[in-house]
Amino acid sequence: MILPRGQALLLPANPVFIRTALVAAFVLQVLQGQLTAAPWVPDWMSLVLVFWTIHQPLRVGVGTAFVAGLCLDVHQGVLLGQHALAYTVMGYGAVAMHRRVLWFDLRAQALHVLPLFALAWGLQVAVRWLAGHGEPTGWGVLSPLLTALLWVPATWVLLAPQRRAPDPDETRPL
Template sequence: MLPRGEPLLLPAKPGFIWGSLAAAGVLMVLKGQLGAPPWWPDWLALVLLFWSVHQPRRVGVGVAFVAGLLLDVHQGALLGQHALAYTVLAYGAVSLHRRVLWFDQLGQTLHVLPLVLLAYALQWLVRWLAGDGPPSGALWVAPVLTAACWPLATRVLLAPQRRAPDPDDTRPL
């Protein structure tokens, strides 16, 4: 049964899932190229988290690991830094996906926040162990902003599934 007030969704198209992941990856590449501030949200982590919650059979730990490795290679970061963080993030999302979907947007955001904080903390720990030093205070804003974007991501990424396949006046769905 669906929670009250939730619409029945169409199946997610694989092309849209992979396209949204690719678009988030491009945003992360542009973030590095344009010199965005360090507190800017991690769009790839957010989209990976979203699809790991909504489509855990298609997007999970393996996809998160590969996406993290690709981002590490592109950014020239410590190899495995993003891969570890994204893998733990996807594992947590897949583990909690049934629970998270029963809550409203605020409840989902509160469930997502610890997962994002853990992913960022793992990245910072790896960098600190590699000799980068502790993170500055401004960097703690990034996971909060990433989690705060959860309602926006939900609205945007579920939009294609909400449209009627063949609208008709005689069909209620």
């Protein structure tokens, strides 16, 4: 595959770093849920899941999304399967579009993943509504938008370990 002009060649992703990023996203999601109950806050777990599903679809996929969703369901004490369903559908969409998304710049990538975040949010709202937990508020629509806005900084942070040279050398141009 020929890289687009200006795009750096990346090192292979470290599986330990991928797992650490997923655990950190889970912890952020849990802390966020304990600190605030605002419906507009970004979904950190979905952001990291979609990122790694697009960049490493053989290591992180639908199964990882399902397990992460179940862990969030159990921890938050919500309807079992609410996050699992949303993250599984979102993971399937990310796997389906992972080759196409990487050809765009970061802003266009954020626009491509926005429907995935909106779909996951909509599924969670629909499951809660069908279970009789009340109607959604209007501010919840901001959650997928804020999550998509975080795509660019998340990409910079999560790809940083892959950008460094394996053996730094002053005479090597790459």
